[in-house]
Amino acid sequence: MAKTVIKDCRVIFFALYSILVFLLFYRSLSSNGLILGNDPAVHLSKAYEIIGSGKVPLSEITWYPPLYRVILAGILAFTNAVSVENSILLMKILTVTFDWLLVMIVYLLGRRLLGEECGIIASSLMLLCFPFYEINFWGGYSSLLSMIYLFLLLLYLPSEGWDSYHKILVFLTTFSMVLTHQFTTFLAIIILALYLIIAFVAFKASLRRSLMLAIFGVSIAFALWYLPIILPYFDIVINHVFFSSRQYLYLVGRVAPDTFILHFGFILPLSIPGLFLAFPACKLRKETSFYALLLIGFIVPLLFTQSYYVGFMLPYDRFTYYLMPLATIFASVVFCFSVRLALLESDVIRISLGRLLKFALVILLIVLLATSRFLALTDKIAEAVGYYSYMDSSGYQAGKWLSSSYPEKSAIVTTEKPGIFFGLVSNKYPFMETNPIIERSVLAETVLNLLYELENPFTLFRGYEVPLPYELDQFNVLIHNVWKRVAFLYPEESMVFYVKNGENCSVKLSDLDRRIFWKNVNASNVLCIEYVGSDFALTEMVKMCEDRIPVNITWQLSRISQAQITKVKVLLSIHLDLHCHFNMTYVPGLFDWENPWNFSQYRVAGRNWTTVNFLPNxxxxxxxxxxxxxxxVKFTNLPLLGQVGALSTGHVDALRLTYVFDDIRSKLAFSYLVVAFSEESFMKVTFQNSEEIFDHPVNLTVTSRDWLSYVRREHIRFLVFNREEFRKELAVSGLLQIVYSNDHYIICKIRNNLLT
Known part of the structure; x- marks a missing residue:
């Protein structure tokens, strides 16, 4: 009778538990009224391509392997889901099914490790881990599917049985995993390689045969999908995967100890003692091979989260998703031993009544654990819902409006939010701005900001068609493979002084009319920024060379009435970005890589800044x-006066140059060379021998680009902005026309006269 009660309780529990998982994740995915994340739009668009062409496009290689999208395309084709809304519904149901399967696999792993109560607690702890929700929120559906295959492999690989069912399952699991996600494949190869070493030393022949079959499945799928692509570039691939992607260093904070505690709570700390407690129990049950595989599966992703210490450049935060299931399993071991200790297991407690009491105590423990994590977890989930909400109801309405008001085919560029989903809803081809830490979308970034750019591997010079409030142009360098501003021309201090009809006059560059255009000089694109006033024109010409690192800057005055103007002085104020830490200055004869603020003779009491004038040399x-x-800055033409500014914080913040032309009948032009780079991009030069950089021969690729060329080439007609990122200057520039706006988004149409 008691056994029947236990069986009925177990069935009821798992039924209710499954319903809870389905409702929890379906509701979470739909938190913004549609679906969270931008990656779901990528999956959906690729699935549409597969349905339309009847084959997997080769462009898939640059993203995920195709299995998830093939499955999604098959479901959409089978159900004849034509609309985006129905497709999203099916995708959410499929994703929630993956979530449920992963929870159940964790239950099976825990049950095999230490019994049913371990499986129940481990699967419940999964619901208390924030990374489980996060991977759903950003749309890592193929990662979820590949994790199902990976942990199925961990469940069935260390098995004494060797029947046909086992062989087929191991082979298909590994084969499918490789064709689902490249990151999981990489991790699985490391885990299997380490397990192979242990297996040949310590385990039986049947385990070795099972392992070899798994490796065979990985090898075949790898050869079919990856090998033809990476083999010709193997050395480049290795360097790129492990050492070149320095932008991943920005993710270090996501794998810091305090972040782990926030995301996992008590689970990760308890998993460490769980490792040691599980071993004697597994040894007693003759499951040491299974324990060894789980141990490797736990340690490998944990070590990779901290691999920046040894110089590996990897997406460290992604490993936390693979760490999560095994962390919950080993943490549940601690709770299982606590339950057994509380019940003082003996021969009496092993009767059915004791098992029922144990089951009830496990459920009570789960409730208490969930309660302890509830506030921290729900706060983090609420924060993530806002962060990963790309296409909400406001974006959906805007997309539908654009589709109905402008039904013709065209391309659009969107900010990171509303993202690619906006293109699917509006029936337009989308280009989306992306986080440069993940991947820089050059086209989207250039068009949305109306940019003109000159780029070489060390320096990016950038000018805005519609100037930013406090800068006219800027120099950028690579910091961990991401372009960051280091210097800019400050418009409020950059001025032209002149004498007109005996009267002193002055005008700020920000008050002059401004236009940007390209000029071809000796087969090179020169970026020209012209400032036009009523009495003169001042043109900045920017040129990058393919054989030298410095950027050549030339300023030229023109359209001057010699009868009225007798003297001209140009003041340029170049500011250094205060997010950087420029605190060492070299001025020949004055500062030898020192900080001006450290010299008391230049400081004035009561001021937190100082300036030092010098005669340029x-x-x-x-x-x-x-x-x-x-x-x-190296001067081709020496200015009359130079000035360095410094702050009490130690930052050197400005370089001001003054050029004077007493005789306006002479050539009114001056030039200087600018070098700006990071040591990570050019390690051959340090600041001590920096003068050599101006004449250092190199072989560079110089790229010029501008927003208008992209607009015309890609037939872009609309720009879609997240309202928070829209600059009001764009609305009055005369280049864009606002055709739609709501609380969250603004749609701008590019003026027709610019399209030809």
Missing amino acids: DYVGFYDPVNGLFCA
Whole structure:
């Protein structure tokens, strides 16, 4: 009778538990009224491509392997889901099914490790881990599917049985995993390689045969999908995967101890003693091979989260998703031993009544654990829902409006939110701005900001068609493979002084009319930024060379009425970005890589800034020792006066140059060279021998781009902005026309006269 009660309780529990998992994740995915994340739009668009062409496009290789999208395409085709809304519904149901399967696999792993109560607690702890929700929120559906295959492999690989069912299951699991996600494949190869070493030393022949079959499945799928692509570039692939992607260093904070505690709570700390408690129990049950595989599966992703210590450049935070299931399993071991200790297991307690009491105590423990994590977890989930809400109801309405008001085919560029989903809803081809830490979308970034750019591997010069409030142009360098601003021309201090009809006049560059255009000089694109006033025109010409690192800057005055103007003075104020730490200055005869603020004779009581005037000679340089950044100016034409500004914080913040033309009948032009780079991009030069950089021969690729060329080439007609990122200057520029706006998004149409 008691056994029947236990069986009925178990059935009821798992039925209710399954319903809870389905409702919990379906509700979470639909938190913004549609679906969270931008990756679901990518999956959906690729599935549409597969349905339309009847084959897997080769462009898939640059993203995920195709299995998830093939499955999604098959479901959409089978159900004849034509609309985006129905497709999203089916995708959410499929994803929630994956979530449920992963929870059940964790239950099976825990049950095999230490019994049913371990499986129940482990699967319940999964629901208390924030990474489980996060991977759903950003749309890592193929990662979820590949994790199902990976942990199925961990469940069935260390088995004494060797029947046909076992062989087929191991082979298909590994084969499918490789064709689902490349990151999981990489991790599985490391785990299997380590397990192979242990298996040949310690385990039976049947286990070795099972392992070899798994490796065979990995090898075949790898050869079919990856090998033809990476073999010709194997050395490049290895360097890129492990050492070149320095932008991943921005993710280090996501794998810091405090972040782990926030995301996992008590689970990760308890998993460590659980490792040691599980071993004697597994040894007693002759499950040491299974324990060894789980141990490797836990340690490998944990070590990779901290692999930046040894110089590996990997997406460290992604490993937390693979760490999560095994962390919950080993943490549940601690709770299982606590339950057994509380019940003082003996021969009496092993009767059915004791098992029923144990089951009830496990349920009570789960409730208490959930209660303890409830506030922290729900706060983090609420924060993540806002962060990963790309296409909400406001974006959906805007997309539908654009589709009905402008039904013709065209391309759009969107900010990161509303993202690619906006293109699916509006029936337009989308280009989406992306986080440069993940991947820089050059086209979207250039068009949305109306940019003109000159780029070489060390420096990015950027000018805005519609100037930013406090800068006219900027120099950027690579910091961990992401372009960051280091210097800019400050418009409020950059001025032209002149004498007109005996009267002193002055005008700020920000008050002059401004236009940007390209000029072809000796087969090179020169970026020209022209400032036009009523009495003169001042043109900045920017050129990058393919055989030298410095950027050549030339300023030229023109359209001057010689009868009225007798003297001209140009003041340029170049500011250094205060997010950097430029605190070392080189001025020949004045500062030898020192900080001006450290010299008391230049400080004035009561002021938190100082300026130091100097007579320019050859060049001046600035160095940021924190980020390894170098910026210097070498004068082709010496200015009359130079000035360096410094703050009490230690930051050197400005370089001001004054050029004077007493005789306006002469050539009114001056030039200087600018070098700006980070040590990570050019390690051959340090600040001590930095002067060599101006004449250092190199072989560079120089790229020029502008927003209008992209617009015309890609037939872009609309720009879609997240309202928070829309600059009001764009609305009055005369280049864009606002055709729709709501509380969250603004749609701008590019003026027709610019399209031809």
